[in-house]
Amino acid sequence: AQKITQTQPGMFVQEKEAVTLDCTYDTSDPSYGLFWYKQPSSGEMIFLIYQGSYDQQNATEGRYSLNFQKARKSANLVISASQLGDSAMYFCAMRGRGSRGSIQGAQKLVFGQGTRLTINP
Amino acid sequence: DSGVTQTPKHLITATGQRVTLRCSPRSGDLSVYWYQQSLDQGLQFLIQYYNGEERAKGNILERFSAQQFPDLHSELNLSSLELGDSALYFCASSVGGLGPYEQYFGPGTRLTVT
Numbered sequence: 001a002q003k004i005t006q007t008q009p010g011m012f013v014q015e016k017e018a019v020t021l022d023c024t025y026d027t028s029d030p031s032y033g034l035f036w037y038k039q040p041s042s043g044e045m046i047f048l049i050y051q052g053s054y055d056q057q058n059a060t061e062g063r064y065s066l067n068f069q070k071a072r073k074s075a076n077l078v079i080s081a082s083q084l085g086d087s088a089m090y091f092c093a094m095r096g097r098g099s100r101g102s103i104q105g106a107q108k109l110v111f112g113q114g115t116r117l118t119i120n121p
Numbered sequence: 122d123s124g125v126t127q128t129p130k131h132l133i134t135a136t137g138q139r140v141t142l143r144c145s146p147r148s149g150d151l152s153v154y155w156y157q158q159s160l161d162q163g164l165q166f167l168i169q170y171y172n173g174e175e176r177a178k179g180n181i182l183e184r185f186s187a188q189q190f191p192d193l194h195s196e197l198n199l200s201s202l203e204l205g206d207s208a209l210y211f212c213a214s215s216v217g218g219l220g221p222y223e224q225y226f227g228p229g230t231r232l233t234v235t
Contacts, residue, residue, distance in 0.1 A: 037226070043231070044227075044228045045229075046123075047123075047226070091164065108179055109154070109166060109213075109224060111163060111164035114163070114164075
């Protein structure tokens with residue numbers, strides 16, 4: 001079974017500073033995917049970034065980058081030059097297999113408990 | 122805007138009742154997923170459909186059922202509702218099955234059971 005652990009329930013950061021949100025995972029699958037989502041107070045889930053387990057390079061999307069350390073089973077999200085609008089809940093997720101194993105198209109996301117990030121002016 | 126639509130946005134109903142939540146995936150997406158977000162359980166995967174067929178099942182209660190129609194929209198039916206079913210229900214969609222396909226989430230339906 002897949003498991004995602006986010007050990008930081010809350011983080012407070014000054015505007016314009018960089019911030020790292022921690023995520024560790026556990027899986028026995030040789031191939032997997034890791035995702036980060038942002039959930040603002042309005043409630044919607046916004047996809048931020050994806051890292052595949054066989055990707056050689058760390059993923060980057062604008063101000064977001066993923067610090068992927070496969071041997072340590074960690075996939076930390078780094079936000080550079082934080083902005084007030086970055087205040088939100090952040091969820092790390094892993095693409096795992098559904099109950100039917102490897103049936104084509106079977107997958108689900110397993111989420112961590114989330115980190116609430118607050119950016120202070 | 123993710124392109125995934127969900128209706129209704131809010132739903133308030135009484136215990137024992139039955140409700141239907143509706144989801145329309147992004148244009149071109151074949152997979153639809155349902156998730157439940159509650160304070161005590163966090164975000165939990167319920168069920169996935171791919172091109173009309175059930176593909177994966179999570180901790181979905183027997184009182185809950187879902188289906189995906191030929192036009193690819195999906196409905197989640199919740200029956201014999203209990204107070205503990207109060208939650209935010211998300212639908213997500215992706216292009217296909219296995220692969221680096223990110224799931225795009227709808228705005229959610231907030232269900233309150235009184």
